[in-house]
Amino acid sequence: MRELFSDEAEHGVLGAVLQAGLQRDAGLVEDILGQMTSGDFYRDDNAALFDAMVECNDRSIPIDPVTVGHVRRTLPSGDLVIAYAAELASKVPSAANWKAYAKHVKEWGVIRHIIDIGGQAQAMVQEGAPTDAVIAASQQAMADLRDLDGETKSFKRLDQWMGDAADLVDEKHRGVAPKWPATGLDKLDELVQGVRPKKVTVIAGLPGSGKTTLALQIAQHNAVKERKPWLVFSIEMPGEELGLRAIASLGGVSLQKLDNPSKMGEDDWARMGAAVAQALEAPLFVCDDPVQTPATIRATARQCQREHGLAGIVVDYLTLVRGDRAGRSRSEEVGKISKALLQLAKEMAIPVIELAQLNRESTKRVGKKPQSSDLRDSGEIEADASCILMVHRDMDSEEGQNGLTEILMTKCRHARVGSCIVQQEGQYGRFANFSGSLPSDDEVEAGRGSYAQRYKGAGR
Template identity: 30%
Template sequence: MSENQERNQDFINEVEVNVLSAMIQSPKACESALTLLKDQDFTVKNNQVIFQTIVELFKNNKGIDVTTISDTLVKKNFLARIGGIDYLSYLIQNYISDANVKEHINILVERTTKRQLGQALKKIEDDLQGDKKITDILIDAEAEIVQVSSERNSEELLPISESIDDVVEKIEQLQKSNQNLTGITSGINNLDNLTSGFQSGDFIILAARPSMGKTALALNFALNAANSLKQKDEAVLIFSLEMPKDQLITRMISCQGNFDAHKLRSKFKFTQDDWRRISNTAEQLKQKTIIIDDSPGLRILELQTKLRKLVREYDIKLVIIDYLQLLTGSTSSESRQQEVSNISRSLKISARELNIPIICLSQLSRLVERREEKRPLMSDLRESGAIEQDADLIMFLYRDDYYKEKNGEDSTKETQENHVAEIIISKHRNGPTGKVETVFIPKWGKFENYQNS
């Protein structure tokens, strides 16, 4: 170790000692440190063990002083390893005040971040020497950097007196506004009446059995949201893990232009008028900023990385993910349920952090099919676990005509009643639950407002 490195290490040791001594002597300093610091912030093993002991005492609601720390260390046979009671006494003697404890905490956090960045850069360098594709290296590199930057949340906690004026101003602006919605429109009036639109920062689940039309409904949400946007840089983002981009665009042309989707996908002979309508619809869609990522097998960390990048480039107003169970976790998990729970929590955090509504499609358990009552329940969410807890809004799509067709009943008559679809809101953190009726037109893949007779 060079002389310069030795001086640097001595400085870090001194900072660690100052923080620990303040934690032992000052409850206020202790709370500040526990909020911001982790084990890895202490590079000296003795100091790391003492910090872990303080954390343990705090969690167990016990007093923090030399006696309780030494007693805990004795029970674990660690006291001698950290230098005995003499080292703890040295920490106490070193304490002067906690006036500079925040600065010392920030030094430790900054040092850890630099170490983590160094490790990330080393991994990137190793990848560059290997056979990995450059596109994969770029994705992984950005993910590594994002992981480091998102490790900390050191936002200062403030009393509500600092925020309450902003909230009152928003309420006042809403009352003065001619707009009925505070969020992004779904395009379905009765749904918007219940939700006031898809709200910024909300994590939203849309779930249904296969072939019920959940992708079609999500595309309707995307199109209706895009049609409502006013500014050129405002955009809707779709992550499609199930369906390639060209199929989604075909569906959008069908829905936007009221074309028979089957004819668009088959070798049907179009008239000049048909081609004119297709061309006009395509031009309409070109005017809207809808971004589609159809990468299959996307990892949650890759999705978050791409999302953050696009948020920097566009004013993203709505994100749709099709669908949750096709995402894979960033790290290995004990079970698939645990992996889905981690993915759900990550999406919830992204919605809050980026202040964007994220609609994530989800599968339902096959148990629905074994019941006489086919309308979904929250317990039907596949690998539900944390999904119920994390979601701000849970919507289920149910169509009675789907089951009539399966049972061989006639549901082909082109009447509104034969194509009623129900959007069942089973959880709404900030508003009422209930059922919304809409009309599904299968050949267009379109959901329209239900007209009460």
């Protein structure tokens, strides 16, 4: 079977950038970098080297093997950037043919994209999706392909953008537009109006507030119920613990019982088996490697997209991600990481949900409700986010002690800010819709299967 990429063409593009940089031809460097993205490259090392070149250019640093090696020391493969860049610079004697190299790289990228679209369409048909939904999803995916003439246009007239927007409104009216990923919680879905692709949604809260629970529940809802592939980077929590939480959440089995199986009854064992069956073959992937950088996240996400498709990413959590290169301050480093995740969302045309910590200022405020300005480490997190959700549970109140949790949407670029109330069921590691009155312990126990019931038959 023929390989769906060209190492020679990818090397040609990168070598051309290095040659233009060595000749101090800033205009040519801009032209080449402007026609490509790291997502056009098949090899992760090549994509990472391209990103290092872009960073050099953004910082007005001349591009050569030494400077890119200073910006980024190692590649995803572990090889030294400076050695790899020097090798490519020597392989390509001139930048004269860069357009031909770039066109070849982009053509192979489009071919891979088309094959992925065909695979996704086939999967939708096998899952019983309506034919109009399959066609609409495929058309939307095809519309994302860029021109191949080597002169990609990044601008259009306003009336053309208005026409695209009007077409989307019409598709929504006819019910054929692709649906945004949902959260699985009715009131929160009404508030957020869909987790938007190409954008970053921040879920923030104090330690123990339930932000991880909410993010995992969103990914679980989309993967288990909707059968859309999601990828979770669990930097703090091991994969086995996520597995236990999923059993508790889907099956309504107490986490305490799962920790102490001697207390499990026959119905608990049955619910655990049912939970595993519900999630069987569900495309929810977890990477629990505790050492992550923007480059490793991008490489893993691109691998997952190639092998399984990808509809969304969760990063738990942002400040545990290490910078590819240490900044002058932690705030600057986190800001660069935030920018990299936003770029990833745009490149892959998927939503990225990133978790963030809050400082303690909100606890000193009357009402104790957090604000966007309470985000720790960097104001860039707030600036880059399209939507910010604050998980607020006042443990000093009776309502908070009973699991009553307010989700405050303090920023949103596509909907009005506001809040909603959800019920946190900590013993099952999940949130549930709030019915309007605080349930008793007996009522919570009796309704433990209500959430899992939504997933009944999802794998059929």
